[in-house]
Amino acid sequence: MEHNRTPLERVQDDDTFWNGTPEEIADRMAPYVELGFRAIISEVPAPYDVETLERLIGQVKPLVDRG
Numbered sequence: 001m002e003h004n005r006t007p008l009e010r011v012q013d014d015d016t017f018w019n020g021t022p023e024e025i026a027d028r029m030a031p032y033v034e035l036g037f038r039a040i041i042s043e044v045p046a047p048y049d050v051e052t053l054e055r056l057i058g059q060v061k062p063l064v065d066r067g
Helices: 022-034 050-066
Strands: none
Touching: 022 050
């Protein structure tokens, strides 16, 4: 669902978005995990981009869990 995605030029330099490769996103989440955060809540506005949610769960979460 390409129409649901925020344009890259809007997010590429904005550190409030989780954008990048799974490894880059996991690296950005690591400091929060090191501080003791046990959950990170990411807002995904409707209509939901299922592909993004699947990537966060399937590719990023395992990297964060491994530390």
